[in-house]
Amino acid sequence: MLPLRLADIADWTKGQLHNARGDETVTGVCTDSRKVQRGDLFVALKGERFDGHDFVAEAAAKGAAAAMVQRPIASAIPQVLVADTLRALGDLAAAYLRHLREKNPNLCVVAITGSSGKTTTKAMVAAIVQAAMPSVASPESFNNEIGIPLTVLQAEPSHRALVLEYAMRKKGDIAYLCRIAPPDIAVITNIGTAHIGLLGSRQAIAEAKAEILGNWGLETGDWQRDHAKVALLPADDDFFVFLRERAKGDVITFGVSPNAQVRALDCQVDWDGTTLSATDGEQTITLKLPVLGEHNARNALAALAVAKVLGIDWGIATEALEKFQPPKMRLQRQWIEPPGCWVINDAYNANPDSVKAALRTLKALPAQRRVAVLGEMLELGAFHEQGHREVGEVAAETVDLLLIVGKGAMAIAEGALAAGMPSERVVRFATLKEAQKAWRAWLRRNDVVLLKASRAIGLERLLEPISEE
Known part of the structure; x- marks a missing residue:
């Protein structure tokens, strides 16, 4: 600073x-x-x-x-x-960024939001940008009205880019963050069901996420606009047309759709990661991501789209993506004894869309037997029952054994049973403490086990040594 x-x-x-x-x-x-x-x-x-x-x-x-x-x-x-003091912290960061841009008008703010994948996408973008130019990226959890100002205040005139992640819990949150750090490049990863209990519908979520595109209430000037110069949007998303209509600047699309400007040609998942082939019509690359899942390939496409806008060669981007460090507890592999099996720890957070994506990733992996250990997904409101049942339906199609942890997650079991999963393959634990004592007894050697639940559930504690108390 x-x-x-x-x-x-x-x-x-x-x-x-x-x-x-x-x-x-x-x-x-x-x-x-x-x-x-x-x-x-x-x-x-x-x-x-x-x-x-x-x-x-x-x-x-x-x-x-x-x-x-x-x-x-x-x-x-x-x-x-x-x-x-909280509002003043934001005002200080906003004024500091204006001060920096007076010294360096070319400083570019890249801001990323979305219902799922925004932290991983931010990490991918940061890896690419930092490999190509002096830049600052927000640490893992610095994505709100405290973290964004603190990140902005780390920037100096020598930096050419700020890479930020914008989170929200209600309408207006993202617009406020945009008034602190107005994005030049705005990325929306997807529109899902995270926070649907707080906002009421996916439409309301789409409207809140679309705040990153513009109409922030800023006075326009030599370099300052009231909208993102470039919007990077998910071509495969149900709300793509809605988002495109909200964008006031240029639009670049990414996804698996053949109509996407930055699109996947092929995607294969194995134990070593995810192999992605992608093109923008001019550049074509194949790379190996150190993370699992087709949904992470989509995150990488968004990051490649940022590289395209910034003029970063995809050769540099490929090398950066292959070396980037994924955030913790996002499909993180860990070997456990007993019984001697791989656990995929994806317990950082969960919503119906991200759990379904994790289950499909589990199905894509070679394994003798696939086990899902799932806990409650929070902040779903009236969608709580339906969201959990939908996850159970996907679990019935993707796993051999389903362990449910916590009374709030029992609708997952109901959904799996209704979808035809045999009752002997569905195990229920009323509490995390109960699961800690017994869950490993259900595992076999060489199983592949997925752990996933909302952050507050603390499902990763299943991996801790069992207390003698």
Whole structure:
């Protein structure tokens, strides 16, 4: 981050200086007092269960140069007093990005959203862009109103690209993030059922995700627009036409459809990863992704589309994709003893679409016997029963043994049984604790086992050593 004067920070955030002259400078921004570095501006965020104002003294002791606060703190540390520290953090990042673009008008913001695959796609795009040019990418979970500003504030004039991931839980969330960091290139991976319990329908989800395309409420200027210059859209998605109509800039499509501009020619999944052949009509490549699944091939097509827009040669992109590090607990392989079998840990999060994709990936792998261990998918609202039953129907077609963990996931078993799966191949555990004690007894040597559930379920704990308690 470029050094910033407190007077400028106060001006950008409509704040007031307290215990400060204004010429003090900060060289970083931090919201966690445990991670403060010397010279940082400590932003005292306030949540339901914590209050950063209680840790200003700790931040000062660790070398923070100043604090952004909502109320004056009895401390000698220079302070910027604002009405809302979370909103002020966003305002600071937005102003800082404008400041950077005055120095480097060619700085490109790539923003990625979607119901599934956005984190993996972000990691793929980051690998490609960082191989080709100086850039900054958001860390794995920095995808909200805290993480996006902190990522933007890491950028410097030498950087040519920012690669960001935009998450949302309600209408307006993505538009707000776009006002902080307006994307030049906007990527939508897909429109699915994640968060359908919060938004009510896939149509509402599509509308919320489409906010990344434009109408952010920004004043236009020399370099600033109120819409993405280029929209990268999934040609195979049910909502493609809707998204294309919302795009105000150029549109480039990706997918397996023959009409997609960046399209798959072939996709094969095996234990070593996913082999993808792709073309844009001018370049044709074949590469081996270090991740499993056709859905990850689609993510790679989106990343190749970003490379195309940025003018990055697909030779560079191919090498980067073959070496990229997948996010943790996304179809991550692990050998377990006993009984001596492979577990595919995909327990980072889950929604009906991502679980179905994981089950189909499991089916594509060579195995003596395929086992799925599935837990509850959260935030489905009125779609909860139907979504779980649909997953059960796919499980009946793809696995030899189905283990259900948690009362909230029992509709998966019902869906599998209704689809014709024999009852002796469906096992139910009422709680995670119950499953921890008994699930391995159902496994055989050389099974291939999929673990998947929503993040809050903590299904990966099945892989921990069994407690003696």
